Amino acid sequence: MLPLLQRVAGLKINFYISPAKTAVMLKSLINLLFPDSCPGCDALLLEGETVVCTTCRHSMPFTLHHEDAHNETAKKFYGRLPLEHASALLYFHKEGIVQELIHNLKYRRQQQVGSLMGSWYAPFLNKVAALNDVTDVVPVPLHPKKLRERGYNQVAKFGKALASGMNIAYTDDVLLRTSYTKTQTLKNRELRAGIINTAFDVKYDNSHIGKHFLLVDDVITTGATLEACGKLLLQIPDAKVSIVTIAYAHS
Numbered sequence: 001m002l003p004l005l006q007r008v009a010g011l012k013i014n015f016y017i018s019p020a021k022t023a024v025m026l027k028s029l030i031n032l033l034f035p036d037s038c039p040g041c042d043a044l045l046l047e048g049e050t051v052v053c054t055t056c057r058h059s060m061p062f063t064l065h066h067e068d069a070h071n072e073t074a075k076k077f078y079g080r081l082p083l084e085h086a087s088a089l090l091y092f093h094k095e096g097i098v099q100e101l102i103h104n105l106k107y108r109r110q111q112q113v114g115s116l117m118g119s120w121y122a123p124f125l126n127k128v129a130a131l132n133d134v135t136d137v138v139p140v141p142l143h144p145k146k147l148r149e150r151g152y153n154q155v156a157k158f159g160k161a162l163a164s165g166m167n168i169a170y171t172d173d174v175l176l177r178t179s180y181t182k183t184q185t186l187k188n189r190e191l192r193a194g195i196i197n198t199a200f201d202v203k204y205d206n207s208h209i210g211k212h213f214l215l216v217d218d219v220i221t222t223g224a225t226l227e228a229c230g231k232l233l234l235q236i237p238d239a240k241v242s243i244v245t246i247a248y249a250h251s
């Protein structure tokens, strides 16, 4: 049919479409068939909206912890762990946007949520005097078995975005998770704390001495995991530790 039409019209029609154009067309088609939705409220993202929709962006429960040295996150560690700085970006409320965001980040491979949170937080943390000499972002590690199951550490993208925005190193081989226990299911708090305390290990050499580590996690609840990890980092001679999380949950 087409050759006939071409002949009738007496024109040579060029049907060639460049690979780049094909990719753009395919992407538009995929977006049309499977539009990106907001990981905070599930609404379809409009053109110009990236990762999180405008409504969610305007209703984010920011803590502003970084403006106050004696904030709630810092207070959780009083008498437990000496820290240079501790803060969380957002408040975690049950059934709220942040719970939805963290759930999507953790269980639905929506890693862009972590990157966005890190890129939001870095400029604020750059203004915190106590973090002036920070050298390395260290994520709370997952056990290798868990990492294989999930395919990624949910805090990695957040940590990498912070490291990039703060112009410091991202170091994910200094802390190790050595035991694989679902502590969340254990009711006994002391038993849980005991297991958490022995679940991690630190591996360092001379290059880690005297560093200021920014330990990062997704949500802080009791702080037991971060406390265990922070104590291990402080075994490194002359090390300093600060803590930053995406969200703060009242425990």
Ligand SMILES: [Zn+2]
Pocket: 038, 039, 040, 041, 042, 043, 052, 053, 054, 055, 056, 057
């Ligand atoms: Zn939304």
